Amino acid sequence: MARQESEFIKRIEDFARYIGPEYITADNNPRSLCIIAADCLDAESGKHAMAHVLLGNNRVGRCALRSMMEDNDVFAAQIHELFDDDGENRTVEDLDEEIGSKQKRLTVSVWVTVGIGMWAAVIIAMLIAGVANWITTVSNLLLMAWTAWLVIRDILSLRRSLGRLRQQRKRAAGRQKMMNRVSQFADFLRQMRAQIEEDAGDDDDEI
Numbered sequence: 001m002a003r004q005e006s007e008f009i010k011r012i013e014d015f016a017r018y019i020g021p022e023y024i025t026a027d028n029n030p031r032s033l034c035i036i037a038a039d040c041l042d043a044e045s046g047k048h049a050m051a052h053v054l055l056g057n058n059r060v061g062r063c064a065l066r067s068m069m070e071d072n073d074v075f076a077a078q079i080h081e082l083f084d085d086d087g088e089n090r091t092v093e094d095l096d097e098e099i100g101s102k103q104k105r106l107t108v109s110v111w112v113t114v115g116i117g118m119w120a121a122v123i124i125a126m127l128i129a130g131v132a133n134w135i136t137t138v139s140n141l142l143l144m145a146w147t148a149w150l151v152i153r154d155i156l157s158l159r160r161s162l163g164r165l166r167q168q169r170k171r172a173a174g175r176q177k178m179m180n181r182v183s184q185f186a187d188f189l190r191q192m193r194a195q196i197e198e199d200a201g202d203d204d205d206e207i
Contacts, residue, residue, distance in 0.1 A: 005041055006039040008037070008039045008049075009051045012035060012051045012053070013053075016051075016053040016055065020033070024055050025056070030056070030057035031060060032054075032056035032060040032061035033056055034053065034061055034064060034065065035051060035052070036051075037050070038050050038051075091172060091176070092173050092176055095169040099166065102158055102161055102162055102165065105154075105158055106155060106158045106159065106162065109154050109158065110155065112151050113152060116144050117148070120141060120144050123144075124141075
């Protein structure tokens with residue numbers, strides 16, 4: 001729907017559909033086309049229309065991206081900022097701490113939602129029993145519905161955030177495991193070198 005609202009994005013997609021078969025896939029020479037476009041439709045709500053196009057030979061495309069990062073400082077800086085925003089520079093321990101904190105918030109929010117639902121049932125039961133009147137009941141239910149909507153929105157946001165954090169932790173754990181192996185291999189090489197030097201010293205002493 002967002003794409004349909006942006007004439008800019010529609011023109012880019014039309015261009016990609018035209019140029020792909022005409023100049024890239026139909027040609028024997030390896031070619032590549034990469035387009036990343038965004039149209040901010042509503043800055044206040046963060047609503048964007050996006051177009052991501054990657055056509056042609058992957059190797060040629062990687063060469064083009066590498067060349068762009070080398071020649072365009074602004075593009076390279078954006079890539080590094082994206083890695084920082086994505087948690088690429090964070091440790092497993094930091095991510096575990098944030099995941100635990102958000103998980104606790106999620107649990108509390110879920111229980112709050114359950115409590116709101118139970119209290120709404122009590123209010124309805126009081127109305128049926130004749131203890132409460134319609135005006136009070138409807139007012140309380142509207143207030144509780146508004147509160148429940150806010151809590152549910154927070155729950156959905158926390159779940160999305162936890163999903164991103166768990167992906168970041170998975171990548172961080174892989175990096176940490178790889179670095180540990182590299183460190184162990186470097187230690188092994190240092191020990192081997194020390195042992196060789198020690199053996200060479202013993203042979204010199206014997207001579």
